[in-house]
Amino acid sequence: MCAAIYGFDILMFGIMNAWLSDPCGHIKHFVCFDQSRGLVVVDEKKDWTSAQTYCRTHHTDLASVGSDAESGQIWAARPSGAAQMWIGLFSDDWSWTDGTGSSFRNWQSGQPDNGVGEGCAGLLTNDSGRWADFFCTSQYSFICAGAPRAKRLIVRVKIRSAQENMTSEITDHLLHQLVAPWAHAPDMKASWQRCANGEIFIREEDKTDDRPEERGTTE
Incomplete structure (x- = not known):
């Protein structure tokens, strides 16, 4: 109203x-x-x-x-x-069934007209998807929503370093650099995957270089 x-x-x-x-x-x-x-x-x-x-x-x-x-x-x-x-x-007493508090409204001009018993909203396919109020007992096509599916990506990383001990400060800094291009992606989380011994990196001998090589994975 x-x-x-x-x-x-x-x-x-x-x-x-x-x-x-x-x-x-x-x-x-x-x-x-x-x-x-x-x-x-x-x-x-x-x-x-x-x-x-x-x-x-x-x-x-x-x-x-x-x-x-x-x-x-x-x-x-x-x-x-x-x-x-x-x-x-x-006064806007319209609310979403999932409880979200979005204030966005896309009513067609003249809607909602608060017809007696018109307590549910629908999209008008002949007016660019604008909304109107309808009787909740009316039968129409409908749209469902589900929780977005999470995707998991594991990346194996090799680094060359003369550092004997990879401290948490160093590994945190490396992880920050690795995920920087996707830092603003919604709900993106990244962490190191630890080996069975609790370590992040496994030291390997480089066949062509005397410098130690570290290997780790991030997800």
Whole structure:
């Protein structure tokens, strides 16, 4: 549901203004907030979502009203014949079944229209995948989601070093260098795989070089 400002006449007090909660798909005048100009009353009628898009495109956003004085100022500046005007207040009780708190919304203009009992959301294949609300008992195709499958990659590494003891500081530094190209990959983890004796590297004699050679694996 979305909020709109409207006016009414009280005997001895004159025209007053108040707010009401209405389905977001209804068509009304609206008021924007502009960072440089302040409140901007728009002499057009749109549903709440389209009004928000208009305000964000041409100004800053739909107006947030912080006081009775601002509410009165908006109503006093209403276009001729405007009975109600959208403001930036809304109530969104839509939630994802997996419990995630994503605030992303992709409703079709005029949706959700809060039809009686329309408590589930679906994608419209004829409108670039925008959303609409439907009866939860309606039968449609559906999309499932599963946990991403983890991939494990083992890499064998050979190094040449005159270092007698490979300290944890050295092996940590080597691992950091090895995975640097993929450091920003989501959920990527890397570690050394230890041998049966608990060591990371196995020393081998190089047939063509007197320098010791180390071998280890990382995953």
